[in-house]
Amino acid sequence: MKDDPTHTTNISLELVEAAQGFAAIGSEPRLEVLLALVRAGPGGLNVGDIQKRLDMPASTLTHHLRFLAAAGLIEQTKDGRSIRNLAAFERIEELAAYLLRECCVDQSGSTPVGGSHDHAR
Amino acid sequence: MKDDPTHTTNISLELVEAAQGFAAIGSEPRLEVLLALVRAGPGGLNVGDIQKRLDMPASTLTHHLRFLAAAGLIEQTKDGRSIRNLAAFERIEELAAYLLRECCVDQSGSTPVGGSHDHAR
DNA sequence: TTCATATTTCGATATTTCTAGAATTATCAA
DNA sequence: TTGATAATTCTAGAAATATCGAAATATGAA
Numbered sequence: 001m002k003d004d005p006t007h008t009t010n011i012s013l014e015l016v017e018a019a020q021g022f023a024a025i026g027s028e029p030r031l032e033v034l035l036a037l038v039r040a041g042p043g044g045l046n047v048g049d050i051q052k053r054l055d056m057p058a059s060t061l062t063h064h065l066r067f068l069a070a071a072g073l074i075e076q077t078k079d080g081r082s083i084r085n086l087a088a089f090e091r092i093e094e095l096a097a098y099l100l101r102e103c104c105v106d107q108s109g110s111t112p113v114g115g116s117h118d119h120a121r
Numbered sequence: 122m123k124d125d126p127t128h129t130t131n132i133s134l135e136l137v138e139a140a141q142g143f144a145a146i147g148s149e150p151r152l153e154v155l156l157a158l159v160r161a162g163p164g165g166l167n168v169g170d171i172q173k174r175l176d177m178p179a180s181t182l183t184h185h186l187r188f189l190a191a192a193g194l195i196e197q198t199k200d201g202r203s204i205r206n207l208a209a210f211e212r213i214e215e216l217a218a219y220l221l222r223e224c225c226v227d228q229s230g231s232t233p234v235g236g237s238h239d240h241a242r
Numbered sequence: 243t244t245c246a247t248a249t250t251t252c253g254a255t256a257t258t259t260c261t262a263g264a265a266t267t268a269t270c271a272a
Numbered sequence: 273t274t275g276a277t278a279a280t281t282c283t284a285g286a287a288a289t290a291t292c293g294a295a296a297t298a299t300g301a302a
Binding site for chain 4: 056064081
């Protein structure tokens, strides 16, 4: 019982996914893109909007959006001839939760839940 | 009053520092190193210990430790002929807080605190 | 269809990061 | 001092990322 694939909303992220998520926001331009989307709220922003706000070449922006999407931090839906980008709040929260969960291990002195994450080696 | 250098415990991270922190844990080997330190607790681990646990060449490990230290995610103190590495729990929490703070902006519909982070452009 | 807009793909270059062996420095012990 | 241990620095090739202009693709409007 290491991970339950039947759950869509995963409670705990795997290390690999967490690392990918952190890498995605571990770049200033990408973090700025994500924050712009977060601030834009449920309506999101299309690529052109982001481009204007951050003054970034379209091809560069596409490159970064691909990273964010691959890490599950944004969702992209086609809307006419433009692409609507939405911040994936759940994933952001999962990343925060991952950090907090790991952070408190061994500090309070007890294992918080069940040994959910891969230890060993 | 944007940032108070007299405070050791900074309340809010700048975007640049946050991105650096996320980049530091945005690599599987580095995230594993940090988790090992977190699990080791207040005693920390020296480089050799980490090396054995993760089975990683010393020079590679040093490389990653430098990243983590630069991002403020670990603290290194000399202890005899070995180096004691400690997880910087505060910084980890700051990163989590950064995510949660940004995540909730515009979602609840109101600006949470004062416009603490750089908007605009 | 023709034109304009929105975005991606392509291609090319620059830079960074990853990895790890070899050499070096530092420290303690005998 | 000599020897062993701990860690870093040096070096370098491979791989990944970053940046961005130009060309291509897709869609909607006239």
